[in-house]
Amino acid sequence: MTVTDRIAAARGDTPADLLLTNLQLVNVFTGDIYPTEIAIKGSRIIGIGSGYEAADTVDLGGRYVAPGLIDAHVHIESSLCAPPEFSRAVLTHGVTSVITDPHEIANVHGLDGIRFMLDSAKGGALSMYVMASSCVPATHMETAGADLDAADLQTLLDNPWVIGLAEVMNFPGVVYGDEGVLEKLDAFAGRPLDGHCPGLTGQALNAYAAAGIGSDHECTTVEEAREKLRLGMVIFIREATNAHNLRPLLPLVTPENSRRICWCTDDRQPADLLDDGSIDHMIRVAIREGGLDPVTAIRMGTLNTAEYFRLYDRGALAPGRRADLFVFSDLDAPRAELVYRGGQLVARDGALTITLSPPPVTALPHSININWDAVDFSIPADGQRVRVIGSLENQLITEHRIEDARIENGFAVADPARDILKMAVIERHHASGNVGKGFIHGIGLRRGAIAGTVAHDHHNLVVIGADDASMMTAARAVERLGGGLVAVDGERVLAELPLPVGGLMSDRPIDEVRAALDRLLDVAAHELGSTLHDPFMAMSFMALEVIPSLKLTDIGLVDVDRFEPVPLFV
């Protein structure tokens, strides 16, 4: 449709395609709500008010119409689904645009992984904007599948869906002026540069902001967020599966500062997405528990986010903007009943009304490349006492414990009775033969093993088990799946979730993914004896060597506090 056609329909000389009547418009520009009509031509709103005629008219029965929601920051891979099925989960909740950092798939497949996300988004019905992943790999104490420098990232700038640089987690690199980091900032100068700086304060925070970083989504306290707001950073309040910042940060929001605050989910597992929703869930909590004005809460998930990311075609209902609409009945608990994207009805009462195209999985190579000759879980005893990772429920940080090793026949072995399990990280990208080995406390398996290829941020193959045979069964099972999660006991595979897309995402419907994950959790708890709600999620962070205190990567144990590798035996 040309602008000429759009203007002709707007002035009423030609009919619109769709006219929505009998509605209450939520105006995020002015803060008021009023009855009116919305005329749509093609993908755009062309008129608001009376006097329009259209090929189709829909009576909305007095319901509220707000702009389609925008998630300011999400790693789609955490849904364990490729973009089309992720879009099912969020579109049905009124989210019509997301800004994603494809950091996980980038750590496996590099630029090809990012391009896969961009391509497969076409099979969904979501506007998926990409921020180029800035920290691949996270550190040099791991082996990731790719290494992306500024020149690599710059090749993405031709794509109109790539709009900025994703969370610069290497905040010390910014603050101390690391050349490679500054090259990335420079490559994306003039575009949004997202931040990630938990706890950064004072002059270091000034330095981070002075470098041009415009946002942060890692705040955990009002005080922290307020300092960042004052220094000009936009705050994305996050409510993830593994990080619950919404309720602690709600007191931050005031009429004076709310324009500088947005909502984001960061990482959400399928069950949370399906049961609670996306940022619509945050809006409901903000209204109900935080006492936020509903229009303010909606604006934080629409106009504010659109303006921060300079997406001037959305985030509000106005002539010329996209007809992305979030239709609901209860102003105090907005829940999507109808969702339009680009003028098309895409969801009704929690179900999609359109057909998704499957992701182009074959575009990506098989991602499991292991040198099995080098894989041996045995640990010759080289002393009496070992470092043990102390996993803490619902926390990403670990304890750095020193324990007596259980020695059998000259080898250090797992000791399930003391909840000391063996853990291994098998490099799976380049068949290097790297296998990091160690022990972990707090996972609680009484027998068998669990394994998976979701292991932030390098996503090598992680195995935790009570005996070496179960661990080998688990590792081999994961390879057979082409990546994924498994629970095994001896030679028996008890449950599995294939994640063939980079070892991170399924190509199946999200309901199936959720059911398989539920089955894995059930088996881990009831057949293997784990005491954790989700030992797979816990496992996925035990190899992340940027979060204290002791972690295991494919190169071995890392003392994160000293930021250097350490031996297993002390």
Place this chain on the structure above:
Amino acid sequence: MTVTDRIAAARGDTPADLLLTNLQLVNVFTGDIYPTEIAIKGSRIIGIGSGYEAADTVDLGGRYVAPGLIDAHVHIESSLCAPPEFSRAVLTHGVTSVITDPHEIANVHGLDGIRFMLDSAKGGALSMYVMASSCVPATHMETAGADLDAADLQTLLDNPWVIGLAEVMNFPGVVYGDEGVLEKLDAFAGRPLDGHCPGLTGQALNAYAAAGIGSDHECTTVEEAREKLRLGMVIFIREATNAHNLRPLLPLVTPENSRRICWCTDDRQPADLLDDGSIDHMIRVAIREGGLDPVTAIRMGTLNTAEYFRLYDRGALAPGRRADLFVFSDLDAPRAELVYRGGQLVARDGALTITLSPPPVTALPHSININWDAVDFSIPADGQRVRVIGSLENQLITEHRIEDARIENGFAVADPARDILKMAVIERHHASGNVGKGFIHGIGLRRGAIAGTVAHDHHNLVVIGADDASMMTAARAVERLGGGLVAVDGERVLAELPLPVGGLMSDRPIDEVRAALDRLLDVAAHELGSTLHDPFMAMSFMALEVIPSLKLTDIGLVDVDRFEPVPLFV
């Protein structure tokens, strides 16, 4: 200064250039005001808070520091000064950035005129951003000095100071999809497109907005502004010399909508700029008379404007942003005591602390090209009754009057006793010989004549007089000045203001310009008998054939309501 240097200073490893202490920071992000310190390196703020050291430290004695102000829309030519002297007038009032539409000089000199403004801004100390003039000429019922189409305007896009398309006054052209107008919108797609649509409402307004027009500064009532706000347009509230919209529109502003509202001056004469100020004056009135929260009022002249125009390096005080500072003592009546631009002190207590460079006047050709052989003010009587422009004090609209002509020797002549003067518009760009002739009521000269080359929008030479001899003296005097304003009586030139830059602007200090204009007004009132406060300003709008009802251009009388030329005699 490299970003590495900036970051090093921000983290405190190297000293800043300037440290401002003992101040109250006005934070437009959060709405709060608090004591802190500001560290500056080069042109940028690099740190806010304690712990910084610098080569120079300035104790601000507890004064408030707000961001430098930004005028959202101004025609610098209305100051009758070239950009350097205009910058003197506004910098001393705390305005460090303006967004200008060089519409007047563009109508005289086309692209060369716009480039002159861009070049001469370098001699000032102001950030002068240009919106490309969209309506040159205003209509086809006049002869302007230039005709700029989309291809012409596109050549400006290389200049980083050209940021968008200026007020699209041809709103019927937008609403009815005129091809040439749409080409201009398309040429500037993705950039701010400013609007100008007085009184536009309903579907026509929807069409104007659907075309992508993002702002309007022509609202005169709260109701009009509210409709535009709701449709997504940003409202620039204007307080010009000849249009006083501030007080009527103050009730529009609410905490919910204020982020969508900015301040602008549009057109201000030297006396207003020097005596009242620029948008700082609007901020004081808004606080004092409108009861606006001071931070909100300041934000409407800083952050809001910066965000609308996508100038992310200014509009707020934060690390990485420009050190453009507006320092004042009284929060209820902010008046600039110190002004910094890019870290440099540029004004103190109303006087510049820097030296301006004169404008590169010689870059422009002489702009007065008249075919004198064709200039003859006599009007052979072709009937008994004539159309007479009815000028109304302080209004741009005129009455379309029909009066008995005074006939002498077969010629229609002026009749000062009935306040019917003769008016002529001499085409002065191309020596075409066009001379429009007619009569005007309401100017009130008892004798002599006034003339000038400031005549919106074509800026031909306009003369109004009581006798043909005085008119010829006046017209010739204007040519001798190379453009400007004069008041004459018979053969005597009583007062004059040379405006050699395009016939629109002086190359002299603004104080001199103001004194010369005061003298002209004094002479017009006391020696020629005019009853108007400013007959020159009134005259400058009598040739503007886009404002009803009857106007005179170089091609003759125009009935604006019917939008067509009409004969003098009826």
